[in-house]
Amino acid sequence: MKGSFLGEFEEVVLLATWVLKDQAYANTVRAEVEKHTQRSINLSAIHSALYRMERKGFLDSKLGEASARRGGKAKRHFYVSNKGTEALNEARRIRESFWQLVPAAPFKGENL
Amino acid sequence: MNKPKPPQLPLKLLRLFCAKHRIEELEGDLYEEFIENLESKDIQSARRRYTWTIIRSFRRYIFEYQPQHHKPSYLTMMISHYIKTALRSIRANKTLTLINLTGLSAGIASSLIIILFVADQYLLDDFIPDREHIVRLEGQSDNYTRVGFTPLLHPGLGPAIANMSPNVESFTCLNKAAINIKVKQGKDIVFFKESFLFVDSSFFQLFPFELLKGHPDKVFENSKSVVLTERMAIKLFGSEDPMGKTVNTNLGRSSFIVTGILKDIPANSSLQFDLLSVQDKNHSLNSGAFGPVPIYLKLVPGTDPEALAQQFSKEIGNLTENEFIARQQYRFTPFDQIKYNTGSTDRVIPAMNKKVIDLFVFLAIFILLLATINYINLSAARALRRGQEAGIRKVIGAGRRSFTMQFLTESLLLCWLTLPIALLLTHACLPAFENVLQKQLFNTYLTDPIFLLIVFGLVSLLGLAAGIYPSVIISRFRFTDFLKGKIGSSRKGNLFRKGLVIFQFTISIILILGTLMVERQLEFIQKRTLSFQGDQILVCNRAISTRLTQLKNTLAGIPSVKSVSLTTSPPGGDDAYMYGFNKTFGEIVYWHEIDENYTPLLQLRMLQGKAFDKEEKGSLNNQILVNETMAKLIETSNPLNSETPLSETYTLLGEQLRIRGVIEDFHIQSLHERIKPMIFTYSGSNSEAGSLMIKITPTDMGKTMARINESWKEFIPDIPLNATFLNSRFESLYTAEVRLGKVFGIFSLLAVLISCMGLFGLSLHVAEVKTKEIGIRKVLGASVTQIMSLLSVQTYILIGVATLIAAPIAWYFGDLWLREFAYRQNLSIGTLILTLLTCLTLATLTTVWHTIKTARVSPANTLRNE
Structure with a gap:
């Protein structure tokens, strides 16, 4: 089905959200993704991915509490939905089914 | 400690555009990041980071407005409403829309055409690098002060000034001549007459035309060498390799060897030639006999040309024994000015009178103005009839601003509708104009996005400007009057509209008079030279x-x-x-x-x-x-x-x-x-x-x-x-005037057409407004003729006033133009009366159908429905 595929960045963001459980909102997701990927990522990219995946139904969200550290503004927590879990599993399945074939296929220039 | 704040301007921008349900969490996230950055980095980079993130945030998610959020959806709703009503009113009044569309598209098209020609003239030679340092030497002898400065000078002056001053980087003469040439094509000998340009070997330092074959420093090593354009090479030698071939001329029976091939000269070059050769190198300033040539110099950047010219005028006496040359005064004309300098021309760069270009610009503005006035006038007149609609809107709660918006939308839409028609018209009419002006356009405007964007912008501006007046008057009305059914018209508005009609006809009449004046002068010229019987005399x-x-x-x-x-x-x-x-x-x-x-x-x-x-x-x-x-x-x-x-x-x-x-x-x-x-x-x-x-x-x-x-x-x-006939020899002296006459003719026709359309629309309106008045008059016993004169007398008065204003203006400018002639004939009263009569006839023709129709309607029909 179209739309159930995850982009590479989406997949990473989704995984980070999953790992963070109750603590997943834009800033923590960004920190998590940066930690694992060793890349510097702009917050707006995280926002864009989160809202897009919420629209697609991979994520659920709810408004959280405000804090002084946030200038008195509330934060939005994200949770991986069932559909999101399925999509992650599907992505993993596809990759693994490929990886199982890889050792059998000869590399270019290698004699078997 | 006072906490540092993130930058406010980007935040405000974000707040302005972001969807309301999303702004809070985004702001919070951004602030939290800002605080984090403050802890790890300095304040400057934290603020920079913040701004950058906001800039990057302009993506789809901040624009995901939700329906319950009021302002944006209200805006889109209103805009779609404006567009809908505008389209309705455009469709409802087909005659007026047609008039507006034709008038505006003709106006826009004609001004586009003129803009193209003017831009073309402006962009001439823009491919020559450093052309701001190129000047032409001109001299004036005190015996010939009335002849003025001439660019045709002794060829020795170029080397002389270059020796005198280190500020002259290089120089060349440019001597153009049509020369009969003879080449062998296979076994045959073929004759041509082609334009040669004789230059000095440093030509390419000033004008780096691209050589396809040969090297710019070497092509002129031999004085009997010639460089051909690609086009000429094909014409003379066909598919054979032209390098090393011989071109024979009747110029002292000398022959030239082809040493180079030029890429064809670009159309936007004011230097046009097909064969390039070097001038003989004997430039003794003392020789009294010489063929005068124009001399072009390239000055070192930063040179003061005036000071150099003065220095040269002073020192030339020491350089030559020729008294004539020594006593001349010298000056420089910048290269970019030469194309406008009709006072002294050098046969190489054709000069176009700058006044003519200015005149064209004025014509374009006038035609556009006429079309806009038509639009303003008609929509203002119609606005009155839409008073009832406006009244109801007002009652429902529409504000003044919404009326303004609606009219602006309407005129913008109309202008946008006009644009493709105008572009098509431009495209269709350009060849005819190129023919009349004997000038090929070189800019490819239709594929130039910048040009199209500018045109779009200008047309939109025009739409806004045209929409302002009607929107202002309609929003000013007292709406209760409208609801009661009083279709009143303010005296002020009437006066304004009459003023516009007078203005339109003034312009039309000036243009007609201009055309007639040019025609009269040409006719006068013909008569003066008619006695030669030039159609029977051949000149070889x-x-x-x-x-x-x-x-x-x-x-x-x-x-x-x-x-x-x-x-x-x-x-x-x-x-x-x-x-x-x-x-x-x-x-x-x-x-x-x-x-x-x-x-x-x-x-x-x-x-x-x-x-x-x-x-x-x-x-x-x-x-x-x-x-x-x-x-x-x-x-x-x-x-x-x-x-x-x-x-x-x-x-x-x-x-x-x-x-x-x-x-x-x-x-x-x-x-x-x-x-x-x-x-x-x-x-x-x-x-x-x-x-x-x-x-x-x-x-x-x-x-x-x-x-x-x-x-x-x-x-x-x-x-x-x-051989040419004597009369066509004379005619070729007046090509500029003949062209001017044609251009004038076209534009005055257009102006009259547009003005008449406006008049037609206005008479339609007057007839509608006065329906009841006419009904009552008829009941009281007025005849059809009386009613007709009631309806049309005003128009005639307006045209009369316009003539009175136009005549002196036309006479003044005509006189300015005629001063170029030593023998001339200005406007006569007869022409003036003829013009007035023509306008009156045209006005009658455009309004008569309507007037008769209105005057003949039975009063029973008009008075019945009250």
């Missing part, structure tokens, strides 16, 4: 040959040839006559050589004395004829204090000459020039005369031409015959 191209007299006698033997004359100066052009300052009379005197047939052939009248007569040849050598102007000059200056000054002997041309007769003044030059004092000598054995005039009987022209051609080939085989 100038040829230098010892056998011309023989040819003349042979031609005279052809039965259908009435008479043949050999002269330096056939009328209607600047030919090989000479002129010089005469100390005896204190004026520049022009000298022409003629033969015995000249005066009878041109049917010139002798005022005194006798014309030259072949029979008494022996005594003709020291006798001259003078023209009327010269005779008057002799009589008024009378240097010998004689009682009969015309019968004295004077020293002219270094000889003692006696005046044999006086010829009535006639035009040798164009009517731009005053008739000069002229003397005519009899062309003797070593004559300069090289032009033949042949008078033929108008029957069986083809046969006569064939026989003339045959004889020509027999005596002058090197030069092909190129």
Whole structure:
């Protein structure tokens, strides 16, 4: 089905959200993704991915509490939905089914 | 501690655009990141990071407005409402829409065309690098102050100024000439007449035209080398390799070797040529005899051209023994100005009068203004009828702003609708204009996105400007009146609209008068030169040959040839006559050589004395004829204090000459020039005369031409015959005026058309507003004629006022234009009355149908529905 595929960045963001459980909102997701990927990522990219995946139904969200550290503004927590879990599993399945074939296929220039 | 704040401006921007349900969490996230950055980095980079993130945040998610959020959706709803009502009203009033569409698209198209031509002129030569450092040397001799500065100078001046000043980087002369050439194509020898440009070898340093073959420093190593354009190479040698081939010319019978091939000269170059060759290198400034050439210099950046010119004017005396050159004053004209300098032209770069360009710009603005006025006028008139609609809107709660918005949307939409039509029109009409103006456009406007964007922007501006007035008046009305059904019109608004109509017709009438004036002047010119019977006189191209007299006698033997004359100066052009300052009379005197047939052939009248007569040849050598102007000059200056000054002997041309007769003044030059004092000598054995005039009987022209051609080939085989009729020779002197007349004609037609359409729309409106008044008048016994005059009298008054305003303006500008002519004819009362009558007739024709229709409606129908 179209739309159930995850982009590479989406997949990473989704995984980070999953790992963070109750603590997943834009800033923590960004920190998590940066930690694992060793890349510097702009917050707006995280926002864009989160809202897009919420629209697609991979994520659920709810408004959280405000804090002084946030200038008195509330934060939005994200949770991986069932559909999101399925999509992650599907992505993993596809990759693994490929990886199982890889050792059998000869590399270019290698004699078997 | 006071906490540092994130930058406010980007935050405000974000708040402005972001969807309301999302702004809080985003702001929070951003703030938290800012605080984190503050802890790990300095404040500057934290603030930069913050701004950058906000910039990057302008993505889809912040625009995901939700329906319950009020402002944005209200905006889109209102806009779609405006568009809907605008489209409805455009559709509802088909006649008015049609008038507006045609008028506006014609207006936009014509101004587009003019913009294109003006831009074209402006962009001329923009491919030449450093052209701001290129100047042309011009000189003025104190004897010729009235002639002004001339760019045609001694070729030695270029090297002289380059030696004098280190500020001259390089120089070249540019001498253009049409030359007959001869090449071998296979076994055949083929003749062409092509334009040569003779330059100095440093030409490419000033004008780096691209060479396809050959190196710019080497192509002119040999003085007998020529560089061809690609186009010319194909024309002369076909598919063969042209390098090393020979081009023979009749120029001192010399031949040139092809040493290079140029890429075809771009169309936006003011230098146009097909063959490029070097000038002979002997430039002794002391030699008195020289062929004058224009000299172009490239100055070192930062040079003050004026100071250099002054220095040169001072020092030239030490460089030459030639008094004439030493006494000249010099100046520079910047390269970019040469194309506008009609005062001194050099035969290489064609000059276009800047006034003509300005005039075109004015025409464009006027036409556009007319169309806009039409729109304003019609929509204002219609706005009144839409008062009821406006009243209901107001009651529902619409504010003034919403009316303004609605009218602006309407006019914007209309203008956008017009744009494609206008572009199509432009595209369709351009070839015709190119034809009239004899100028090919080189910019490819339709594929230029920047051009299209500018046009779109301008048209949108126009739409906004046109929409303002109607929107202002409608929002100002008292709406209760409208609801009660009073379709009133304010006196002020009426006055304004009348003013606009007057303005429209003033412009139209000025344009009509302009056209008529140009036509009248051209007609006048034709009449002045009509007495020559120029349609029966052939003028052959100038040829230098010892056998011309023989040819003349042979031609005279052809039965259908009435008479043949050999002269330096056939009328209607600047030919090989000479002129010089005469100390005896204190004026520049022009000298022409003629033969015995000249005066009878041109049917010139002798005022005194006798014309030259072949029979008494022996005594003709020291006798001259003078023209009327010269005779008057002799009589008024009378240097010998004689009682009969015309019968004295004077020293002219270094000889003692006696005046044999006086010829009535006639035009040798164009009517731009005053008739000069002229003397005519009899062309003797070593004559300069090289032009033949042949008078033929108008029957069986083809046969006569064939026989003339045959004889020509027999005596002058090197030069092909190129004969033109005398009247077309004269006509070619006035091509600029003829073109101006045509352009004027087109635009005045357009202006009248647009104005009449406006009038038509307005009469429609007046008739509608006055329906009831007319009904009541008819009930009271008014006749159809009376009603008709009631409806149309106002129009006639407006046109009358417009004529009164237009006449002096047209007269003033016409007079300015006519000053270019020494002999002219300005507007007459007759023309004025004719114009007025034409306008009145046109106005009647456009309104009559409506007027009759309204006047004939039965009052029962109009008064019934109250």
